Amino acid sequence: MISINDELAAFRPDLLRFARLQLRDDQLAEDVVQETLIGAFVGQEQFAGRAALKTWLFSILKNKIVDALRGRERSTNISALAGEEEEFDQAFDRLFKENGHWTPANRPADWGDPEEMLRQSQFWRVFDVCLNHLPAHTSRVFMMREFLELDLAEICRELQISQGNCYVILHRARHQLRSCLEKSWFGRGEA
């Protein structure tokens, strides 16, 4: 007979992959996955087939990841943050003319049918490289929004930042990810 323990352990690689992507720290990822599995084992009566085991495990994992991200945010060095922002703003400003419109070389191009890319494993490798290139603080906010699917108010509360700041950080994240994909995948500005 397969024990609940074995069943839970079978999901370990999937949980770990997801946690690593969010946290970008292997040790921390191991820790949250371990806590998730222990939490699931201890709380197995609550599960009682309410949802698929995998879905339930991931909902526990997401909460653990938010806790870990919140903990790390508190210890973020403020001056490192300011550097991240300044660098971005300068690069961003260079894309536009004085009047705030795109310079011809930086006007976003047509990507064709990008949905097709979602089926290609090579695309996901590039996508992950681009995700990992986001500065740490920017990435944290973006992951909470797009992968953990918290709403803006929750993110602001968890990280104790203002809503205005949250919009700015998300804009920065999307912009950088877009530029990285355009350069690395859609082959523009290859150098």
Place this chain on the structure above:
Amino acid sequence: MLSCKEITHLISESQDRPLGFRQRLDLKLHLLMCHGCANYREHIDFLHQACRNHPARPDREKVP
């Protein structure tokens, strides 16, 4: 008319909150006239879709 720079902010914010009437109108008018920003919007929508379809997600949506 809003600049392209300002429009990129509105495009991003539209992923996180419903825009006001005036902002929706400004955005629509701008996108009608500006291919660069229209492409930018498509790209930002695509990023959102890619995040939802990421292979590491347990609840990954099926690619149609």
